Amino acid sequence: MIEIKNINKTFGDRHVVKDVSFKFLPSKTNLVIGESGCGKTTILKLMVGLHQLDSGSVLFDGLDFPKLNQDDQQDIRKKIGMLFQGGALFDSQTLEENVRFPLDMFTDLSMNEKLDRVNFCLNRVQLVGKNRLFPAELSGGMKKRAALARAIANNPHYLFCDEPNSGLDPKTAIVIDELIKDITHEYNITTIIVSHDMNSVIEIGDNILFIHKGENYWTGNKSEILHTTNKELFNFVYAGEFMKSVFKVQNK
């Protein structure tokens, strides 16, 4: 399990994350949602150590990650898979090399075993036969799926996803959501997704943290979120015309 306790972060005079605490449940898709600029990606980066905390704790199975030395932090990071907003695939490597990369670095598997694992992961994200393509040759959705294949290649315990649906059409976005949900349940991964996409919330929101202006405003799950009485969350959930119509149907 991953738990954040009273984490704070300021950039200059901007207090971006304010005393946020939350428990991310294992084998669940945990969502951090909120408006653009509310601090949710900063929370994600604080959790994996890409930003330094001002105060608070990030506990990975009880270990306070920011307080560990660099070697111990690297050991935990080897258990993390991360899907970045833009994919962050290595431009100079083919899809196969990208997915194989964590296996090259951290396993002693033979080349055949590594290729089997690569093909398994590519198959899992529906990119069979695309091994020789470079990232520049992939569409936005394919890049996300390739990045997901790389993230799961080394059997991670924790999966972090930063806006996995941004820039994708609704159909492809659902494919990505379904993939993340299935992978989470299949491999008992603790998955943390940063998103502002309400479709994702409804599809895969097992455990939700709503952030508003850097603060923890609401926690719950996808069933509870539709019946919220929290004003800020209500405005966020029912901001779009589609969700407004859902609200009208619910209250008829």
Place this chain on the structure above:
Amino acid sequence: MLMMRVFKKPQKWSVYYKQIIFEIDNIGISSLPIVAIISIFMGGIITIQSAFSISNPLLPLYVLGFTARESIILEFSPTIVCLILAGKVGSNIASEIGAMRITEQIDALEIMGINSAGYLIFPKIIAAIIIFPILIAISMFLGILGGYIMGVSAGACSSYQYIYGIQTYFEPNKLYYSFTKVVVFAFIITSIASYFGYNTSGGALEVGKSSTKAVVYSSVLILLFGLILTNIFLNH
């Protein structure tokens, strides 16, 4: 701090070894054509300019070969060619690493538990330290050859005079001085460019700025360290 991370024990030697081979090709072999062209022409220009400047009939014409060799071995190949490599290789490294920074590829390496500074920068430094002396040796050979071809074909001296000149008063210690400079310059070019690339933040504009800074700073440091090493080796 960055260099401490760069020279931390590699996490997997086999992966680093492959990267070093890749970088030798990327920053070394790909620079061979420009080094070859510049060296041949500069060798020729040095010889013809020397012939033009020597108006005293008491000076023997083998001085042309001697002058070309001294200029090329002592200064042109180790310093001027390294300045050119600072432009080509330095900007390439800074923009490559800078682009990786702004597209979160370096973050991706860190998240995987990889020492990104070590993985990205260490192979470049080692590759440059290995391949630059070879490039400069080729530059020296081609520079002297260029001087021979241009000098003889322009009628500035005979073939015998030029060859006699390049063999006259040869001190092998000067090669030691030149290659020491090259190794130091190789380190300066790759480490400065990597530093600016690695610390890029922002967007494409900042990648360009990092690239420019890398070339400017490494060029200035090459000249500064050239002066320091010349004082150490040649100031008796």
